[in-house]
Amino acid sequence: MKQIVCNAPDSLVMTEGETPTCGSGEAVVRIRRIGICGTDLHAYKGNQPFFSYPRILGHELSGEIEALGEGSQSLRVGQRVSIIPYLACGQCVACSKGKTNCCMSMQVLGVHVDGGMRERIVVPVEQLLPADDLSLDQAAMLEPLSIGAHAVRRSGLQAGDTALVIGAGPIGLGVMVMARQRGARVIAMDLQADRLRFCQSWAGAEATVIAGSEAADELIELTGGAYPDVVFDATGHAGSMSKAFDYTSHGGTLVYVGLVKADISFHDPEFHKRELTLMGSRNATREDFDAVRQAMAGGHIDIDRYITHRAEFEQMIDAFEGWLSPESGVIKAVVEL
Incomplete structure (x- = not known):
């Protein structure tokens, strides 16, 4: 073998x-x-x-x-x-x-x-x-997309909320498509413009932001000064994960979906002022696999382009x-x- x-x-x-x-x-x-x-x-x-x-x-x-x-x-x-x-x-x-x-x-x-x-x-x-009832490709892709489904479910994201997803890789894309299934408004952030275009066409992101020095100002404009209700960081990059605290609304939730072999630091007064909720999201459960399967069956996930x-x-x-x-x-x- x-x-x-x-x-x-x-x-x-x-x-x-x-x-x-x-x-x-x-x-x-x-x-x-x-x-x-x-x-x-x-x-x-x-x-x-x-x-x-x-x-x-x-x-x-x-x-x-x-x-x-x-x-x-x-x-x-x-x-x-x-x-x-x-x-x-x-x-x-x-x-x-x-x-x-x-x-x-x-x-x-x-x-x-x-x-x-x-x-x-x-x-x-x-x-x-x-x-x-699935193709071999679809069956293999249940796992990575279920990680996004788990992060969304764990976050408590509701219909009508604004979700920022940082990182337009395969896990971030899974978060986006499952957040859209919840009825949330999705903003995608990444360093690559071509990736952000894919987020719009494939995952239904309503807005995109290039990561960098102007990102906070763009998010303020996109959210009427409130920042997103839930921020998902799917980069696995320590700098991005620390910066994500600045992008989350007062009373909002920050979810680390990506994993990095490093320490993460943040400014405690800002964290307390906003009364943020910080979550880790690891792997997925059978419930999350079932949610992705249902989305696939409903034609909401295009595996051929993924x-x-x-x-x-x-x-x-x-x-x-x-x-x-x-x-x-x-x-x-x-x-x-």
């Missing part, structure tokens, strides 16, 4: 692994699509928290069930599935409250344990979502380095098997 291993920063190698077998309550999934995420790119460059080497990357996954262990009557061999890559303990204080997305012993495929950048993977059947780059499994290593370049124009890259 072929697999791609990240041995160390800046090192991806194709190796042969053992063909897996499944036990009771498990399934062997033949991987057909692998989405490439910022997590994979950061791991490749040595900037990913909660990560160790060597590691098989890959957590945005879809495929077909090849074998089933005992106790899996709700699924069938040959069925198309999406994989929920968050392996929770089910016992800790977070899990007991239904917050399996931030389990104290969280194991994420492709981060804490080996992921799906291989021909086959064994996973517990409870991590599988039947996806016969995926901008593709490579066959055998060509992925050669293509990977190019996907790191901003000049490549990558929004979402997908590996096909």
Whole structure:
């Protein structure tokens, strides 16, 4: 069985692994699509928290069930599935409250344990979502878009609120499209004008702002001096995450969707004056996957335009380095098997 291993920063190698077998309550999934995420790119460059080497990357996954262990009557061999890559303990204080997305012993495929950048993977059947009604591309994209759905749900965003989404990468775009599903007015902020145009055409952002020294003034004008009700930072950039405090309305909420391997600082008097609520948003739950699935079924998410780059499994290593370049124009890259 072929697999791609990240041995160390800046090192991806194709190796042969053992063909897996499944036990009771498990399934062997033949991987057909692998989405490439910022997590994979950061791991490749040595900037990913909660990560160790060597590691098989890959957590945005879809495929077909090849074998089933005992106790899996709700699924069938040959069925198309999406994989929920968050392996929770089910016992800790977070899990007991239904917050399996931030389990104290969280194991994420492709981060804490080996992921799906291989021909086959064994996973517990409870991590599988039947996806016969979705394309393989759609099924693989449930995971990254569910991160945005979770952030929006956690924020308490309401219809009629104004949401600022900083960062027009694949996660930020997911936040935008799900915020629009809530009936919010969306403002997109990014450094790249072409990305902002895509936010308008793909995610329905009503306004855009170029990040920089004039951003605050533009936001004041766009919100009648109030600033946005909810700000989502999906950049994973410490400077942007600190600056985001300045863009949030009095009584508003700031949500960190992106993750950075650094400390974040802010001016406490301003934080208190505005009585801001600061939230972290991690991963997603099955409820968020279902919300994205419903949006896809309703025709509200155009996966064909969301995926901008593709490579066959055998060509992925050669293509990977190019996907790191901003000049490549990558929004979402997908590996096909």
